[in-house]
Amino acid sequence: MNADVSGAPKSWDPAHYLKYAGQRIRPALDLLARIPLDEARTIADLGCGPGNVVEHLARAFPGAAITGVDNSAQMLNAARSEHGDAATWVQMDAARWEPDAPQDLIFANASLQWLDRHEILFPRLMGFLRPGGVLAVQMPDQFAEPSHVEMRAVATEGPWAATLKSLLRPAPVARPEDYYDWLSPRAASLDIWRTAYTQVMEGNDPVLDWIGASAMKPLREALPADQKGPFRDALAERLRRAYPRRADGTTLFAFKRLFIIAVSL
Template sequence: MSSWDAAQYLKFGAQRTQPSRDLAARIPLEQPRKIIDIGCGPGNSTEVLRQRFPQADILGVDSSPEMIRAAAQAHPEMRFQLCDAGTELGTLDRDFDVVFSNACIQWIPNHPKLLREMMQLLRPGGILAVQIPINQKEPIHQIIQALAAGEKWKAHFPSPRIFYQLTVSEYYDLLGEITDSFELWETVYMHAMLSHDAIMEWYRGTGLRPYLAALTPELQQEFEKDVLDGVKQAYPVQKDGSVIFPFPRLFFLGER
């Protein structure tokens, strides 16, 4: 997979950060002393946790050296370290009051194993707090996948992207197996984008990355043009010129 670009990711920092604010606000602890942010990215979600729990010792971890460098530079008052949540959670402490993860685990396989390992990082009474994008059925994803599987482009994408998200029903059953106390909810964020090009700019930082990484710069431009043509068809322009970009996200909390 290509390296992450922190500057590209943060071009829509306010919109990307809002779900972490909403998730942090629902954590039912008054004064957690030790928190880990798994998949901290450039530190925007970790900063949300610091604002919500200023007395806590907070550690941000991510598998991307680029993201960790950006986080440490932007937030020198907090701690950040490299850690691949898919393989290295066992190397971390196991006495956190909050294990927090915002828009990260969709990139990691085997969620039954992953969520059990995340829960094991908590002390008894600690809270697991997770947000996952669930926009696989949204037009932007359908457009990209159809293009990647079509005659023009399929030779460039021999391995289609795998979506590791489970269904809401599967997460419910999984959480029921690892905790007696949990809740799930879904929020659809209606982002008002300035143009169709802005939707493309958003997706260059996340969902388009695996596809663009497989192409030469010239082919990247051509593929993006084909995606943009589809985006213009799928997302109507509002009276004020804005384009509404719906973005569904699943949240859950579970107690150790």
């Protein structure tokens, strides 16, 4: 089975995360474009991060009451300072979140991969929708790709293996057919698709920099100060081989994503 690092990072760096804001927002907009709702009055954005999708949700559904849920104080501070009263910001674990009333839309972009037990989580979220309400989810489907394979290889092969081994967990994102089986008993319709974005990245070690803001963060956090640099260098070398520079100096980074839109019965 593929494995990935366990749990979300203990801390997030919103500025580093938003360095690739353009590339990170695109799947959110592709997800939003497929939501089959003319209007929505109540929206929850689970794992809202620095709030960068909230303005798009507000534009798509004017007048909606939006709740942004995230368990990171750093991310919510960034959301509050950048997007202020665009949403009600709630700091809590999305796995425990329960709305006061049935929602028109539950939106989760690039966040639920940090949560386990999707066979329980996804049907639970469907239960928080009004009839005809929509669960819209996008998650990285990157766990068998070189970026994550190399990261796990370095984690398990270096002198830090004993420290990092306990952080590896089964790949959190399941197969499309699993989501179909878990959601279809509660869904009037399901729209599930995969996309690979070939991202054109600039600068030195851009793939390392990209995963350094998200998937790699829990591993680096767990290492003692004197191992952080060597771990980074070992991974950088492998990623340079896996993602060689093109003739024009850019690096192509294929990033796969899984999309799920479920309309509640």
